[in-house]
Structures are given as structure tokens and as C-alpha cells.
Amino acid sequence: MDPLTYKQSGVDIEAAEAAIRRIGPLAKSTFRPEVLGEIGAFAGFVKVPAGYREPVLVSSTDGVGSKLKVAFLADRHDTVGIDLVAMGVNDVLVHGAEPLFFLDYMAVGKVVPEKIEAVVRGVAEGCRQAGCSLVGGETAELPDFYAPGEYDLAGFCVGVAERSRIIDGSTVTPGDRLIGLASSGLHSNGYSLARKVVFELMGLKVSDVLPGLGRTVADVLLTPTRIYVKPVLELLKAGPVRAMAHITGGGLTGNLPRVLPTGCKAVIERGAWTVPPIFTLIRETGKIAEEEMFRTFNMGIGLSLVVAREHADHCRALLTSLGETAWIIGEIQAGSRGVEYVGAR
Amino acid sequence: MDPLTYKQSGVDIEAAEAAIRRIGPLAKSTFRPEVLGEIGAFAGFVKVPAGYREPVLVSSTDGVGSKLKVAFLADRHDTVGIDLVAMGVNDVLVHGAEPLFFLDYMAVGKVVPEKIEAVVRGVAEGCRQAGCSLVGGETAELPDFYAPGEYDLAGFCVGVAERSRIIDGSTVTPGDRLIGLASSGLHSNGYSLARKVVFELMGLKVSDVLPGLGRTVADVLLTPTRIYVKPVLELLKAGPVRAMAHITGGGLTGNLPRVLPTGCKAVIERGAWTVPPIFTLIRETGKIAEEEMFRTFNMGIGLSLVVAREHADHCRALLTSLGETAWIIGEIQAGSRGVEYVGAR
Numbered sequence: 001m002d003p004l005t006y007k008q009s010g011v012d013i014e015a016a017e018a019a020i021r022r023i024g025p026l027a028k029s030t031f032r033p034e035v036l037g038e039i040g041a042f043a044g045f046v047k048v049p050a051g052y053r054e055p056v057l058v059s060s061t062d063g064v065g066s067k068l069k070v071a072f073l074a075d076r077h078d079t080v081g082i083d084l085v086a087m088g089v090n091d092v093l094v095h096g097a098e099p100l101f102f103l104d105y106m107a108v109g110k111v112v113p114e115k116i117e118a119v120v121r122g123v124a125e126g127c128r129q130a131g132c133s134l135v136g137g138e139t140a141e142l143p144d145f146y147a148p149g150e151y152d153l154a155g156f157c158v159g160v161a162e163r164s165r166i167i168d169g170s171t172v173t174p175g176d177r178l179i180g181l182a183s184s185g186l187h188s189n190g191y192s193l194a195r196k197v198v199f200e201l202m203g204l205k206v207s208d209v210l211p212g213l214g215r216t217v218a219d220v221l222l223t224p225t226r227i228y229v230k231p232v233l234e235l236l237k238a239g240p241v242r243a244m245a246h247i248t249g250g251g252l253t254g255n256l257p258r259v260l261p262t263g264c265k266a267v268i269e270r271g272a273w274t275v276p277p278i279f280t281l282i283r284e285t286g287k288i289a290e291e292e293m294f295r296t297f298n299m300g301i302g303l304s305l306v307v308a309r310e311h312a313d314h315c316r317a318l319l320t321s322l323g324e325t326a327w328i329i330g331e332i333q334a335g336s337r338g339v340e341y342v343g344a345r
Numbered sequence: 346m347d348p349l350t351y352k353q354s355g356v357d358i359e360a361a362e363a364a365i366r367r368i369g370p371l372a373k374s375t376f377r378p379e380v381l382g383e384i385g386a387f388a389g390f391v392k393v394p395a396g397y398r399e400p401v402l403v404s405s406t407d408g409v410g411s412k413l414k415v416a417f418l419a420d421r422h423d424t425v426g427i428d429l430v431a432m433g434v435n436d437v438l439v440h441g442a443e444p445l446f447f448l449d450y451m452a453v454g455k456v457v458p459e460k461i462e463a464v465v466r467g468v469a470e471g472c473r474q475a476g477c478s479l480v481g482g483e484t485a486e487l488p489d490f491y492a493p494g495e496y497d498l499a500g501f502c503v504g505v506a507e508r509s510r511i512i513d514g515s516t517v518t519p520g521d522r523l524i525g526l527a528s529s530g531l532h533s534n535g536y537s538l539a540r541k542v543v544f545e546l547m548g549l550k551v552s553d554v555l556p557g558l559g560r561t562v563a564d565v566l567l568t569p570t571r572i573y574v575k576p577v578l579e580l581l582k583a584g585p586v587r588a589m590a591h592i593t594g595g596g597l598t599g600n601l602p603r604v605l606p607t608g609c610k611a612v613i614e615r616g617a618w619t620v621p622p623i624f625t626l627i628r629e630t631g632k633i634a635e636e637e638m639f640r641t642f643n644m645g646i647g648l649s650l651v652v653a654r655e656h657a658d659h660c661r662a663l664l665t666s667l668g669e670t671a672w673i674i675g676e677i678q679a680g681s682r683g684v685e686y687v688g689a690r
Contacts, residue, residue, distance in 0.1 A: 003629040005536060013595070036401065040590055041603035042436040043405040047508070048393055056381065057402070060388040061448040061501060063485045091387040103406040105450065105499035138499070140408045143537070145497060151558060152490060154450035154483070156501035159641075163381075163392070192488070193349060201349075246387055250358070258386035286349035 003325065011337035012141065015111040019139055024118040028344025030127040030134045034100070044135025046101045046158075054163040058097035061156045062068035062087035062248075066191040067221070069189065072150055074206040075211035077115050080153065082129070083188045086225035088157030089130040090303060093229050094244035094259070096167035096236060097159030099132035104155040106139045109146035119153065122224075130229040132157065165236075168261030169243035169306070176332040180255075180273055182325035183302030185223035189249040190297040194221065194264060197286040213277055220278055228303045231322035235305075239317055243306035247266055253295035253339045256304060270343040273327040275300045306332060354394035357486065360456040364484055367462040375472040376481045376664045389480025390600035391446045392502075399508040403442035406501045407432035407593075412566070417495055419551040419563035422460050424647045425498065426467025427474070431570035432593065433502030434475040435648060438574050439589035439604070441512035441581060442504030444477035450499040454491035464498065467569075475574040477502065485493035510581075514588035514604030516652070521587060521635045521677040522657035523601075523611055525618055527670035528647030534594040535642040539566065542631040558622055564609070565623055573648045581649075585641040585661055588651040598640035601649060615688040618672040621645045635690065651677060 007013070031037055036045035047057055064083045071080045081104070089099040104123050106116065116139055120188040127134045146152065186194055198204050198217055206218040213220060235241065245252075256266045279300065282295050293299060307315045310326055319326040330342075352358070376382055380419075381390035409428045416425045421531055426449070434444040449468050451461060461484055471478045531539055543549050543562055551563040558565060580586065588604040601611045623644065628638050638644060652660045654678065657673055664671040675687075 004541065004633050005637050008541075041514070042439050043403045043442070043504075044513070045440075046402045048400045048402060055393045057391045057393060057446070057503065058388045059391070059446065059481055059501075059503070060450055061450050061481055061483045061499075063450060063452060063483060065485055066487055066489060069489060094387050094392075097388070099405065101402070103501055105406050105408060105497070105501075107408060120485065124510055136404055136406055138408060140405045140410055142411055142497070144411060144414060145491070150490065152452055152487070152501040154406075154452070154496060156404075156448055156450075158402065158404070159388075166381075166390070169386070196349065196353075205663055240673075288349050292350050292480060322415070 012111055016114060016139060016141060019111055019116040022113055023120045026120050026124040027134045028243060028269060030124050032133045035133045035135060044101065044103065046133065046135055049160060052160060052162050056161050056163045056166060058092045058095050058159040058161050059089050060091035060092065061154060063152065063154045064188050066195060067188050068153065070206065070218065070221045071196060074222060076218060076222060077118035078122045079222050079224045081119050082126040082224035084153050085123055085126025085130055086227045087188055088155045089132060089227060089229050091245040092157050092159035093232055094246045095161060097161035099157055099159040099235060100231055101133045101135045101158050102127050103136040103156045105137065106151055107142050107146060108139065108151040109148055111139065111141045129227045135235050144258050155217065167241055170261055172242045172261055172264050172306050172332055174264060174332050174334045175309050176306050177267055177328050177332040178268065179305040179307060179312065179316055180301035180327050180329035181228060181303045181319065183298045183300055184226040185220060185276065185278060187298055187302055188226040188239055193296055194282055197282045201285050203227045210281065212281065226302050231319055231324050234322055235315060235318055239311055239315065240303050241307055245304045247298040247301050247304060248327040251297055251299065252301060252304065253296045257337045260337050262337060263334060264332050265337060266330060266339045267333050268339060268341050269329035270341055270345060272329040273300055294341065301329065329336040348646060349457065349667050353606035357456055359460060361484060361486060364456055364458040365459040367458055368465045368482065371465050371469040372479045374468050377478045380480060389446065391478065391480055394505060396440065396567050397505060397507050401506050401508045401511060403504045403506050404502065405433050405435045405436035406499060407436065408497065408499045409533050411540060412533050413498065414540060415563065415566045420565060421563060421567060422463035423454060423467045423592050424567050424569045427471040427569035429498050429500040430468055430471025430475055431572045432533055433500045434477060434572060434574050435591040438577055439591050440506060441510055442506035443578060444475045444502055444504040444574055446478045446480045446503050447472050448481040448501045450482065451496055452487050453496040454488055454493050456484065456486045468611065470526050474572045488565045506567050512586055512589060515606055517587045517609050517651050517677055519608055519609060519677050519679045520654050521651050522654050522673050523613065523675040524650040524652060524657065524661055525646035525672050525674035526573060526648045526664065527570040528643045528645055530565060530621065530623060532570040532643055532647055538641055539627055542627045546630050555626065557626065571647050571668050576664055577669055580660060580663055584656055584660065586650050586652055590649045592643040592646050592649060596640045596642055596644065597646060597649065601684050602682050605682050607682060608679060610682060611675060611684045611686060613675035614679050615686055615690060617674040618645055639686065646674065
């Protein structure tokens with residue numbers, strides 16, 4: 001028997017080191033002044049930003065889920081990192097925190113440095129969009145876990161908020177208005193169902209054009225999740241926001257109640273915004289109930305804000321001026337915590 | 346065709362909610378006073394601890410790697426969470442930071458609430474051992490990614506250090522002594538190779554007793570990674586430590602140089618400690634070169650500290666009194682950055 005080496009057991013340390021060399025400059029491109037860049041052998045280092053009286057660290061972790069399967073099919077790996085960052089930074093943002101730093105975990109069947117670089121390029125792009133620093137990451141080569149060419153991603157975001165300015169929904173009152181910010185598409189949720197409809201029921205390939213949409217399956221399903229950090233932080237400087245919800249798995253139905261106090265329900269006007277055609281296509285092809293759609297997909301609303309009635313128009317206008325597509329999608333009413341949909345279907 | 350639902354696409358939101366209910370009390374058992382426990386709909390909240398003049402956040406991410414495969418074979422899921430926490434907190438610790446909070450990401454083929462609870466029970470146990478708070482987590486159900494019964498784990502740790510007291514190895518000087526702290530076994534690295542030797546070459550099952558060790562494969566290979574946080578933080582109060590390295594993938598050979606300044610090499614005395622029998626068994630059965638062993642496995646040293654020569658005996662005695670098994674395993678000499686092994690094989 002020949003002597004065994006670690007490489008023979010399926011783990012290639014040299015390929016991993018090649019990948020790490022590619023990642024370094026990408027990470028550096030995201031560094032805020034608080035990052036202490038040159039000292040971290042085993043960890044990343046970030047100073048708590050100045051100017052906070054009682055800084056609170058706000059943290060979240062998430063993955064991209066089965067949207068990754070579309071990236072594998074399309075062999076396109078430079079956008080899912082944006083999704084990964086979006087899932088974390090938007091979660092932190094909705095509590096009024098400024099995203100500060102991010103770390104990623106990538107588990108692969110086999111280290112292919114170019115592919116890892118493409119994923120991390122997306123992560124770095126997302127971090128720049130969110131103004132947060134990519135200060136660490138791990139690439140794990142697990143040949144017995146992942147099919148050839150496949151990987152999984154997890155992301156971790158830490159933001160900072162002034163304790164007295166944390167947004168938690170506790171001040172939400174009947175009469176408040178709900179503002180919805182347009183999503184860029186499916187974002188990173190509902191892909192198990194969406195893939196079933198598009199690939200199984202419709203029998204499409206990633207390179208096929210989606211009927212009525214004029215764009216390929218890959219382009220539509222890989223559109224990166226919108227990152228709302230910069231416009232929303234700008235809005236927070238201008239005025240009070242009482243609650244925000246990141247519309248992820250569970251849709252408006254599942255996510256809005258998470259930030260509503262007891263005795264408040266969200267009443268959403270169906271016709272207040274245009275549901276993008278991809279959702280209509282999925283609903284009609286899969287014969288999916290509207291209720292199921294609203295608790296699986298974002299239906300065109302990626303982030304929702306609750307503001308006092310008298311601030312609603314101004315907030316909407318400000319968000320529009322900052323580049324968002326914003327609608328007043330409903331209001332808060334007295335009732336048991338939940339979401340009610342009204343108006344014509 | 347029947348209408349499609351999200352559950353039919355392989356994602357079971359109700360099972361996920363059952364899992365979340367089991368996790369809540371486990372997480373709460375880890376909370377430090379800095380945790381603001383009741384506000385986090387989308388994120389976890391932790392105050393920056395009082396008493397730091399210039400607090401620096403020190404962060405790390407890691408997984409457990411293919412040690413998980415042994416947990417699957419043994420159907421034993423309540424210890425890998427300890428490994429997950431250990432990988433993160435020890436990384437943060439070696440820079441002199443106190444671990445503050447932790448988040449976990451768990452991706453499963455199918456949500457089995459009992460299994461998720463077992464994993465998180467381990468994570469919570471690890472967090473208590475490290476004195477850090479489990480403030481968030483994500484369980485992703487990805488039926489098309491993971492084989493039935495399998496899962497992957499990623500963990501994220503944030504610690505805090507006084508900027509002026511960060512340990513980065515920059516003050517290491519020839520003549521300094523290397524202290525090694527005993528590992529509890531393989532910790533969480535080298536399992537691709539270890540599994541190949543134990544399961545393929547030796548043909549053992551997880552329930553078999555390892556020859557000469559008197560313990561089963563499962564017991565030996567699933568021994569949780571040692572968490573060094575409490576004794577090492579105690580040592581740091583007592584005196585200066587110039588560098589520390591967490592001995593993970595890459596072994597002493599790969600990890601010690603990460604914290605050595607230019608012009609310093611670590612000279613390690615082979616006979617200074619007893620290499621545990623599992624490493625000898627793996628080496629002999631796999632006919633693995635000693636060099637390969639030292640850059641794949643921890644070889645019995647889970648954490649290494651560099652201290653001034655005159656403090657070495659005192660530091661070692663203090664670590665011993667705090668429950669660690671500690672040896673002086675070598676010294677720093679002038680030379681090009683790297684590790685040299687001397688003394689009888």
C-alpha cells in the first residue's frame with residue numbers, strides 16, 4: 001500500500017490556498033475604516049464605530065437556499081453571493097441597524113478556485129452595496145457531502161444600532177400606513193416551489209425564455225435579491241419608522257406579524273401595487289392558491305415599512321427619490337395579529 | 346392536476362416551526378446579561394459589554410467538516426454542536442478576545458425536529474462552556490442538496506477585545522517558550538483521512554472497539570473538541586501571552602506560523618508530550634508520513650501559546666491548576682518563519 005496523504009482523502013489544501021489568494025483582494029475592496037486589516041490570523045477585527053452612546057450589536061445568519069440550484073444549472077456563480085449578503089443585511093436593517101461586517105461559509109464538493117472566486121466576488125459586491133465589510137470566511141471541502149459542482153452558502157451579518165433607536169414594532173398603532181418597497185424578483189425564497197413549476201411542470205431549461213416575460217429562466221430566477229440598506233438608512237435619518245419587515249420565507253403573511261404588537265393587524269390592499277409577472281406565471285401554471293402564494297413568495301414586495309399615517313406620503317416620496325419603487329400597500333388596524341388581504345383579486 | 350403547495354415541493358414549514366419551538370429554551374440557557382432577548386424578530390441583539398475603552402469585535406466562521414459523517418453513522422447528534430462552537434470560540438480566543446455571541450446555520454435534507462434539537466443542544470452546551478450567548482440561527486431545509494439523514498453546520502462567533510490587548514504574535518521573540526494544551530482527540534480536523542483509515546483500511550464500524558484503545562470508534566471519533574476559553578481568559582488576566590494558535594486544519598505545522606513574526610521559527614521537541622494513541626493508530630495503519638500527520642492532525646495539542654521564557658513555568662502551572670493538561674513543547678528561535686521538529690521520533 002502506498003502511504004496515505006490528506007490530498008488522497010479528497011481534500012486539496014493547495015487548491016484551497018489558491019482560492020484564498022483570490023479572495024483576499026475581493027474582501028479588501030469592502031473594508032470600512034473600522035476594519036483592522038492586518039492582524040487577523042484566525043479571525044476578523046472590526047472596531048465598534050464611534051458615535052454610539054449605547055451600541056447594540058444586531059446579528060443575523062441565513063443562506064441562499066435552493067436558488068443555488070438554478071446557479072448550478074446555469075453555471076453562473078457571481079450573483080448568489082449578492083443574495084447571501086442581502087438576506088443578512090436586510091434582516092439587520094429592519095431593526096434600524098447599520099450593517100457593519102459580514103462573514104461567509106462556503107461548503108463545496110471540490111475546491112475549484114475560479115468558482116469560489118466568482119461566489120466571493122458576488123459576496124463582495126453585496127457587501128459594497130450594503131456598506132459593510134467582508135472580514136472573514138471559510139471554504140470547506142466536503143467531497144462526501146455535496147454532489148460534483150454543487151455547494152452551499154451561509155452568511156453572517158453584524159450591524160450596530162443605538163439602543164434607544166432600535167426598531168422593533170412596539171410603537172405600531174392602528175391607523176399607521178404600510179409602505180412596500182419593490183423586490184427585484186423572487187429574491188431568495190420559494191425556490192423549491194418555483195423550480196418545481198418552471199423546470200418540472202413547464203419543462204423549461206435555464207436557457208429558455210419564460211413565456212410572456214421575454215427573459216430567460218436563468219436571468220429571471222437569478223436576479224439578485226435587492227439590498228435596501230442605503231436608502232432605508234437615509235430614510236431613518238429623516239424620520240421615524242415604527243416597524244420594518246424583510247419579506248423572506250413566509251411572504252408578507254409570515255413576516256409582517258413578526259413585528260406587529262398584540263392587537264394590531266396589517267390590512268393589505270391587493271391592487272396597491274403590480275405583482276410582477278413571474279409570480280403570476282408561477283401561480284397560474286402551478287394552480288397555486290393565492291393564500292399559498294402570499295405565504296411563500298414576496299409577490300413583488302421585498303421590504304415593508306410601517307410609518308405614522310401623517311408621514312406616509314413623505315416617506316414614500318423620499319424612498320422614491322432615493323431610487324426605490326415604493327407603494328402605500330395598506331394600513332394597520334385593530335385586530336388580532338396577522339395579515340388580511342382586501343380588495344379585488 | 347392538484348394545486349401545488351410549498352410543502353409538496355419538499356419544504357415543511359410546520360416541522361420547521363416545531364423545531365424552532367424546541368430551540369428557543371436552549372438558546373435562552375446561554376444568554377449573558379448583554380443579550381437583549383425579547384426584541385429580535387429578524388435578528389439577535391447584544392450590547393457591547395461595558396468596561397472596554399476601545400472595543401474591537403473579533404469574528405470567525407467555521408464548520409465541523411466531515412466529522413459530521415461519523416455522527417450520521419453513529420446516529421449521535423448532540424456533540425457536534427460543541428465542536429461547532431469550539432471551532433469558532435477558540436479562533437476568537439487566540440487573539441485575546443472574550444467570545445460574546447454565536448449563531449449557527451444548519452442545512453438539512455429534511456427537518457426532523459428531534460435531530461435539530463439534539464444538534465442545537467450541543468451548540469448550547471458549547472456556548473455555556475465558552476460563556477458566549479447563542480443569539481441566532483437558521484435551519485434551512487434543502488431536500489435536493491443533502492442525502493437523507495444528513496446535514497451540514499456552520500457557526501459564527503463574535504468576541505470582544507480591548508484594542509491595546511489584542512494578541513497577534515507581533516511581540517514574539519527568539520527564546521520564548523511554546524506551551525501546548527492537550528486536545529481531547531482529533532477535534533474537528535483531518536476526518537477525511539481518519540475516516541479513510543478507520544472505515545476503509547481497518548474496515549471498522551462505528552460500534553467496533555478501536556484496537557488498543559478500548560473505546561468504540563464512535564466514542565473516540567466523536568469526542569467533542571476542547572473549548573479553551575475559560576482557562577485561557579483566566580491566564581490572560583494573570584500575565585502576558587505573546588501569541589496563541591488554535592491547532593486546526595494544517596496542524597501545528599500550518600497554524601503556528603500564522604502568528605509568528607518574520608524571522609522567528611517554532612522549534613518543537615517531539616518527545617515533550619505524549620501523542621494520543623488514536624494518532625499513532627492512524628499513522629501506522631495508513632502508513633502516513635510523520636510530516637503529513639503533523640500538517641493534518643493536532644497530534645494531541647489543541648492550542649499552543651507563546652510566552653516569555655521567564656513566564657513559561659508559571660503559565661504552565663497556572664493552566665494546570667485551571668484543569669488543563671499543559672506541556673512546554675518547544676521554543677522560538679531565530680530563523681525563517683515555520684515549524685521545525687527536533688528530538689527522537
